[in-house]
Amino acid sequence: MASSMQLSRFTCQRLFGTFQSLTRHQGINLCHTSNQEPPPVDPGAIFIQPRVQQLLHNITGFDEIKLHRTRKIPRRGTPEIKLLTDDQLKKVKEDVIELSQTKLQLPPIMLPRKPVDAVLSRDTEIAGLEDAKHFFVDISYGIPERKRHIVVREPDGTLRKASWEERDRVMEVYYHRKGRKMTTPKMFESPQFEKLLEEGKYEYVLNQACAQFEPDSPVYIEVLKKTYDCIDERKQYDRLRTTRHFGGLAFHLVVERRIENLMVDMIQRNLIENVLDLMTLHQVVFPDCRSSQEHHNVSFMDKIKKFAELECREKDIIELALQTFEDSLQSEVRTQKQSTV
Amino acid sequence: MFSRFLAKRSFFRHVASDAKKAKFPSKKCLSVVLNKQVTCHTDVIQTRHSSSFFTHLSADEIWSGVSAVSRAGKKRGRGKRGDVRKRVDLNKGQFIGEGKSNMVWPGLNSHIIKGRELVQQQKLPENPDREADLIMLREKGHSRGKREKLSPLDRGWSGRRLPGQTVGSPDPIGDYKFTGFDTRVLEYKLVTNMTGNQGRKQRFSCFVVTGNRNGLGGFGLAKAPNGKAAVRKAKNTAAQKMQYFELCDGHTVWHNFYEKEEQTAVFVKKKEKGYGLVCHRAIKTICEVIGIKDLHAKAEGSTKNVQRLTKAFFNGLRKMETHQQLADRLGLNVVELRKEMDNYPIVVAQPEKCRTEVSAEEDLEFNRLYYGGKVEYVRPKSKPFFENFHAHRKKVNLTLRFRNQYWAKIQRQALME
Numbered sequence: 001m002a003s004s005m006q007l008s009r010f011t012c013q014r015l016f017g018t019f020q021s022l023t024r025h026q027g028i029n030l031c032h033t034s035n036q037e038p039p040p041v042d043p044g045a046i047f048i049q050p051r052v053q054q055l056l057h058n059i060t061g062f063d064e065i066k067l068h069r070t071r072k073i074p075r076r077g078t079p080e081i082k083l084l085t086d087d088q089l090k091k092v093k094e095d096v097i098e099l100s101q102t103k104l105q106l107p108p109i110m111l112p113r114k115p116v117d118a119v120l121s122r123d124t125e126i127a128g129l130e131d132a133k134h135f136f137v138d139i140s141y142g143i144p145e146r147k148r149h150i151v152v153r154e155p156d157g158t159l160r161k162a163s164w165e166e167r168d169r170v171m172e173v174y175y176h177r178k179g180r181k182m183t184t185p186k187m188f189e190s191p192q193f194e195k196l197l198e199e200g201k202y203e204y205v206l207n208q209a210c211a212q213f214e215p216d217s218p219v220y221i222e223v224l225k226k227t228y229d230c231i232d233e234r235k236q237y238d239r240l241r242t243t244r245h246f247g248g249l250a251f252h253l254v255v256e257r258r259i260e261n262l263m264v265d266m267i268q269r270n271l272i273e274n275v276l277d278l279m280t281l282h283q284v285v286f287p288d289c290r291s292s293q294e295h296h297n298v299s300f301m302d303k304i305k306k307f308a309e310l311e312c313r314e315k316d317i318i319e320l321a322l323q324t325f326e327d328s329l330q331s332e333v334r335t336q337k338q339s340t341v
Numbered sequence: 342m343f344s345r346f347l348a349k350r351s352f353f354r355h356v357a358s359d360a361k362k363a364k365f366p367s368k369k370c371l372s373v374v375l376n377k378q379v380t381c382h383t384d385v386i387q388t389r390h391s392s393s394f395f396t397h398l399s400a401d402e403i404w405s406g407v408s409a410v411s412r413a414g415k416k417r418g419r420g421k422r423g424d425v426r427k428r429v430d431l432n433k434g435q436f437i438g439e440g441k442s443n444m445v446w447p448g449l450n451s452h453i454i455k456g457r458e459l460v461q462q463q464k465l466p467e468n469p470d471r472e473a474d475l476i477m478l479r480e481k482g483h484s485r486g487k488r489e490k491l492s493p494l495d496r497g498w499s500g501r502r503l504p505g506q507t508v509g510s511p512d513p514i515g516d517y518k519f520t521g522f523d524t525r526v527l528e529y530k531l532v533t534n535m536t537g538n539q540g541r542k543q544r545f546s547c548f549v550v551t552g553n554r555n556g557l558g559g560f561g562l563a564k565a566p567n568g569k570a571a572v573r574k575a576k577n578t579a580a581q582k583m584q585y586f587e588l589c590d591g592h593t594v595w596h597n598f599y600e601k602e603e604q605t606a607v608f609v610k611k612k613e614k615g616y617g618l619v620c621h622r623a624i625k626t627i628c629e630v631i632g633i634k635d636l637h638a639k640a641e642g643s644t645k646n647v648q649r650l651t652k653a654f655f656n657g658l659r660k661m662e663t664h665q666q667l668a669d670r671l672g673l674n675v676v677e678l679r680k681e682m683d684n685y686p687i688v689v690a691q692p693e694k695c696r697t698e699v700s701a702e703e704d705l706e707f708n709r710l711y712y713g714g715k716v717e718y719v720r721p722k723s724k725p726f727f728e729n730f731h732a733h734r735k736k737v738n739l740t741l742r743f744r745n746q747y748w749a750k751i752q753r754q755a756l757m758e
Contacts, residue, residue: 068685076681078613081596081664081707083673084686086695092676092686099683183756 043255046285047109055281056106056247059274063242067100106247110216118161120151127157135162139174168214179211188212188223197230206245228252237265254282260312263304267321272300279307301326404428434478443467498622503529503547505626508572511551511580524551524576525626528647532564545571548648551579552630558658559583560627560651586658590614592634595664598711600657601642605649608717609657610637610708623647624654631658639717662711664690672696673705 046052084092134153150162150170162170172180186192187208196205205227213220228249231237240246253259259278266274283292290310298306301322308315395403408428410420419425438450443465447453451460488501497505503526510522528548536542545568552558561578565571589595589611597610607624612635618625620638628636640650664675668690675690699705709716727733 064685068682070679070681073681076613076679078611078616079677079679080684081689082676082678082686083667083671083705083707084676085673085697085699087697088699089674089676089686089688092678096683096685103683181752181756185756 042111043251043285044108044110047106047251049284052251052281052284053106053247055277055284056250057104058277059250059281060104060243060246061241061271061274062100062104064100066242067103068096104242104244106244107210108215109248109251112218112221113164113214113216116161116163116167120159120161123157123159125157128155130155135166135170137170137174145171145175164214164217168217177211179208181212184219185212188219193223193226197227200234200236200239202227202231202236202239203243203245206240206243206248210244224248224252232258232261235261235265237262238269250278250281251285254278254285257311257313260308260314260317263308263312264317264321267304267318267325270325272304272325275304276300279304282307282311400430434475441467441471497526503568503572505622508549508576511576512573514580519551519553519580521553521555522551522557522580523554523630524549524579525630526572526575527560527623527626527651529568529572547571547575548651549575549579550627550630550651551576551583552627552632554630554632556586556588556632557583558586558627558631558655560655562648584655584659586631586661587663588631588633589664591632593636594633594658595661596667596711597708598657598660599713599715599717600653600660602649602653602656603646604643605646605653606641607650607653607657608639608641608712609654612637621650623650627651627654660711668692671705673699 082092130153132155136149136151136153138149148171150167151159152162152166153159169182172182185208187196187205193205205223209220209223213223231240231249232253237246237249240249250259250262253262259282263275263278266272266278279291283289291307304322305319308318312318398406408420408425410425414420436450438444438446445451445460445463445465447460447462453460491501495506497503499505506526508524508526510519511524513519526547526549528546530546531543532546534542534544544564544566546562546564547568548560548562549572550558550560559579559582561575561580561582563571563574563578565574587595592614594609594611597608599606599608601607607621612619614635616635616637618628618634618636620628620636621640621644624636624638624640628634638654643649662670668675669692672692672694673696674688674692677687677689678684679687704710
């Protein structure tokens with residue numbers, strides 16, 4: 001396999017020339033294959049909307065201590081001590097917050113990519129001359145990843161476009177990404193994957209998956225789904241709060257219409273604003289849902305109750321959680337009154 | 342001449358080796374080896390030359406020949422420290438008439454008449470333990486040189502010498518027992534002073550440091566005619582001169598500092614947890630005893646002078662400022678930035694009133710704040726002598742393409758499995 005990927009730049013450029021002429025004349029769509037059935041609803045299109053991004057960021061939270069917790073790094077060195085005025089300190093904090101935003105950047109949500117099936121030519125005259133596949137990669141400078149041409153010449157003479165898996169592997173050779181391995185690590189296959197989920201290492205699995213796979217890779221989408229379902233089952237949403245994955249988790253649950261437990265978790269942690277944001281997100285994803293009609297001058301408690309009635313399968317747990325929240329609020333008010341008296 | 346030599350050699354071959362150093366029944370004689378007894382029983386082996394220097398000199402004379410020290414030498418104290426062979430009574434436990442075969446010699450080792458009977462010459466059963474008993478008796482007094490083996494963890498800086506070794510906690514003062522205190526010797530030497538009366542007066546000088554590994558520490562110097570007393574006195578002096586040093590997070594100093602005592606200087610640097618004590622061995626010992634676990638110290642100048650080094654170090658510790666004190670003095674926030682926390686600013690100390698402006702001339706670089714304007718000289722790392730040799734360059738060019746392959750191979754294997 002490795003030998004088949006070796007190629008002189010000279011032959012690559014010559015082939016690229018003929019390739020371009022092919023595409024212009026025959027109109028092969030390099031990116032997608034033609035599909036018979038209508039394409040499914042693309043969650044990515046909804047996800048990418050600025051409004052949705054804002055809602056997801058609100059829900060994710062911003063616990064600075066958790067975000068900047070101590071991590072194991074090689075050669076950490078002595079901590080630096082600075083003498084700063086209040087203004088200087090403020091500025092330093094602002095600089096760090098900029099970095100925090102990159103740490104909380106949501107990984108893109110896309111539909112799984114369709115398999116590539118494009119044969120460019122069948123040259124049976126040269127069949128049998130080689131005993132290995134040859135990959136031709138366009139490594140010219142400045143071309144976006146997805147637009148790079150990678151074609152394969154089979155030993156039987158067929159010239160075809162490289163499949164998505166082959167593309168990933170070949171791109172990794174020439175344009176290595178930090179954290180990405182040449183072959184898919186065994187941690188994403190059973191039984192290792194199930195063991196990791198059982199141990200509760202969600203953030204680790206999701207981070208590794210982000211580094212290893214492309215966002216539209218079916219394996220990646222499967223890994224995400226399994227992890228999110230596991231978290232939902234165990235109601236351990238807090239593990240992903242203030243990480244870049246919480247938005248994905250919330251979005252997945254909204255799309256699957258399984259947001260009851262998450263809502264209950266938020267109410268229990270007194271994050272009522274997050275509950276309202278989650279409800280808004282649901283209404284954006286499903287614009288023709290029954291709860292879309294906004295009622296002004298309605299208290300948030302009533303809003304949530306109405307939403308639970310109309311949209312959720314298990315409205316009882318939400319109502320129970322709301323009741324507990326109300327009681328705790330009232331008891332707080334009572335104790336405050338007593339203390340002032 | 343050659344034939345005479347041969348004849349001499351052949352003679353000795355016939356004679357039993359025992360008899361070469363035969364013992365004669367003379368009180369003034371010496372038996373060098375234990376078993377070589379001449380029995381006057383059956384076969385008597387005699388040497389030709391019945392007289393040698395062993396036989397016509399007394400034991401005292403022979404020993405003085407081996408271990409002679411002149412009168413002048415004695416005045417200078419020669420032959421006292423153990424550089425001279427000590428006299429040994431080689432016949433200890435041996436008596437005339439007693440030997441390996443247990444014989445009764447009336448008149449020699451028993452009475453001639455016992456009661457009314459004549460005692461007969463007879464052979465009694467042999468004592469099998471006689472040899473072992475004799476050996477034990479002779480080695481009884483010689484165990485002074487052997488000391489218990491010191492475990493590597495208890496060893497000091499070098500060999501069995503005292504510097505670096507622990508000498509226990511100081512002696513209790515009244516009711517107070519120094520529990521948790523450990524004392525280490527920093528210097529232990531023999532010092533001389535010329536006096537009017539006795540001439541050369543030698544005393545042991547001992548410099549120790551003591552501490553409870555929790556911020557308390559003190560050092561002391563004492564002299565005494567013998568070593569043990571000097572150590573004890575120094576220990577107790579150190580206990581009387583104790584100081585308390587508040588440590589940052591209980592493991593290191595609050596800031597870098599520079600201190601100089603005469604010609605001995607030390608640059609001390611605050612380090613993170615896990616760094617360890619990278620210091621001059623004396624400073625390392627002091628840190629261990631006080632409770633500092635992570636530090637870098639560079640000793641400069643007269644680094645051999647342990648007493649001055651210790652004084653400099655203690656002076657620096659005494660002048661240390663905590664973060665809160667620094668914040669109050671300068672009117673600024675003391676902020677810590679850690680690489681492992683993405684340099685998120687952690688406010689360690691806040692002043693009561695924070696300043697709003699900082700002039701450009703003010704040097705607020707924390708690392709050199711307490712150096713007093715001094716700049717530490719950092720010696721540049723020298724390249725190895727073979728760096729530019731042709732063979733080395735060739736090797737580097739060849740092996741460059743395999744760099745990281747060790748770890749890459751391990752990664753590949755891990756992925757395969």
